[in-house]
Amino acid sequence: MKSIVFIEKNPVTGKLRNVSIELTYKAYSLSKPLKGEVIGVFAGDALPEDTDRLFQYGLDRLLYFTDERLKHLHSIAYKHILKAMIKSEEPDIVLFGATHTGRDIAPLIASSLKTGLTADCTQLYVEDYKDKGKILFQVRPAFGGNILATIITPDNRPMMASVREGVMLLPEKHPNHPVKMESFPVDFNESWIKSEFLSVVPKVKKVDFNSAQTIVSGGAGVGSADNFRLIRELANALGGEVGASRAAVDFGFVDKDHQIGQTGSVVRPKLYIACGISGQIQHRAGMEESQKIIAINKDPEAPIFKIAHMGVVGDVNEIIPVMLRYLKEEG
Numbered sequence: 001m002k003s004i005v006f007i008e009k010n011p012v013t014g015k016l017r018n019v020s021i022e023l024t025y026k027a028y029s030l031s032k033p034l035k036g037e038v039i040g041v042f043a044g045d046a047l048p049e050d051t052d053r054l055f056q057y058g059l060d061r062l063l064y065f066t067d068e069r070l071k072h073l074h075s076i077a078y079k080h081i082l083k084a085m086i087k088s089e090e091p092d093i094v095l096f097g098a099t100h101t102g103r104d105i106a107p108l109i110a111s112s113l114k115t116g117l118t119a120d121c122t123q124l125y126v127e128d129y130k131d132k133g134k135i136l137f138q139v140r141p142a143f144g145g146n147i148l149a150t151i152i153t154p155d156n157r158p159m160m161a162s163v164r165e166g167v168m169l170l171p172e173k174h175p176n177h178p179v180k181m182e183s184f185p186v187d188f189n190e191s192w193i194k195s196e197f198l199s200v201v202p203k204v205k206k207v208d209f210n211s212a213q214t215i216v217s218g219g220a221g222v223g224s225a226d227n228f229r230l231i232r233e234l235a236n237a238l239g240g241e242v243g244a245s246r247a248a249v250d251f252g253f254v255d256k257d258h259q260i261g262q263t264g265s266v267v268r269p270k271l272y273i274a275c276g277i278s279g280q281i282q283h284r285a286g287m288e289e290s291q292k293i294i295a296i297n298k299d300p301e302a303p304i305f306k307i308a309h310m311g312v313v314g315d316v317n318e319i320i321p322v323m324l325r326y327l328k329e330e331g
């Protein structure tokens with residue numbers, strides 16, 4: 001089973017996006033048991049500085065096309081180039097990161113290859129299906145996150161899926177393959193460039209969940225934007241980052257950049273403290289892989305306690321000040 005992964009560069013850092021590495025390893029774990037190859041496809045103005053890292057996570061080959069005219073995202077040009085690369089390899093599986101770029105290009109390619117695309121998958125696995133042999137099973141939340149749907153494309157190839165950053169785990173030990181890169185010939189057509197970029201203003205990220213070992217998150221139960229200062233104080237005292245449920249964001253307690261869950265960020269810190277969060281499936285989708293979860297909630301029946309490793313039943317506005325006092329005394 002041959003897999004292709006769309007490789008993306010972060011235009012600000014010039015390095016690989018984490019999701020490209022996560023999906024390379026995922027493709028490796030899907031393809032390798034079936035002796036399939038894992039191929040990366042890249043188009044852009046220049047290769048990411050750390051391209052070699054892909055080969056440390058199971059990539060067999062990288063096909064690339066670089067051209068100054070691809071400095072910015074020109075969807076139609078990307079579609080033509082990546083489609084040509086994919087067609088030349090006839091893969092079974094194609095994986096995209098569900099980034100802004102991936103969300104833009106993946107549907108264009110899927111429709112022009114006349115195949116399906118399952119967006120924002122949370123699980124991918126390969127199994128036998130009826131008389132079709134091994135196919136890709138693509139799992140994603142559906143109907144507002146109330147059910148998990150398993151979607152298949154048994155009659156078409158390639159089977160395409162996108163996955164958000166942080167959803168697929170990277171193991172500590174991983175395969176190290178020799179670096180093998182092939183420049184892909186493209187007859188670039190100027191008519192593929194449909195827009196002109198006058199200026200680009202990078203969005204300043206206020207939250208860094210990637211490097212946070214501890215996340216303290218507040219929900220509707222915190223009660224007000226004013227009380228939310230306790231969440232920030234606890235996060236500061238623990239050297240962590242501030243997270244939030246969608247309800248806390250909707251109530252205006254905190255900025256949307258802090259939202260964790262199905263429509264926010266997916267996180268996996270060493271310690272996640274959920275304060276006044278009920279633990280609905282859409283929130284859990286973003287944090288339940290955390291190594292240790294502590295929940296503080298005044299309702300002993302709150303669903304968050306089902307996934308918490310440790311629970312405190314009580315009022316967050318009373319418990320957090322006690323925790324802060326203790327942390328101060330302990331230095």
Ligand SMILES: Cc1cc2nc3c(=O)[nH]c(=O)nc-3n(C[C@H](O)[C@H](O)[C@H](O)COP(=O)(O)OP(=O)(O)OC[C@H]3O[C@@H](n4cnc5c(N)ncnc54)[C@H](O)[C@@H]3O)c2cc1C
Pocket residue numbers: 144145218219220221222223244245246247248259260261262263264265275276277278279280281282283286296297298299302314315316317
């Ligand atoms: C398509 C879709 C996408 C969604 N995406 C997301 C997402 O990305 N992230 C997300 O979080 N949600 C998301 N939601 C919303 C989700 O369904 C829940 O509504 C939301 O997570 C609830 O947030 P909450 O737990 O803070 O609020 P609530 O469900 O209202 O829970 C508040 C909790 O606080 C407790 N509480 C109240 N007062 C106190 C107190 N003083 N001390 C201690 N505990 C107290 C209560 O017992 C309760 O358990 C999405 C929903 C949909 C339909």
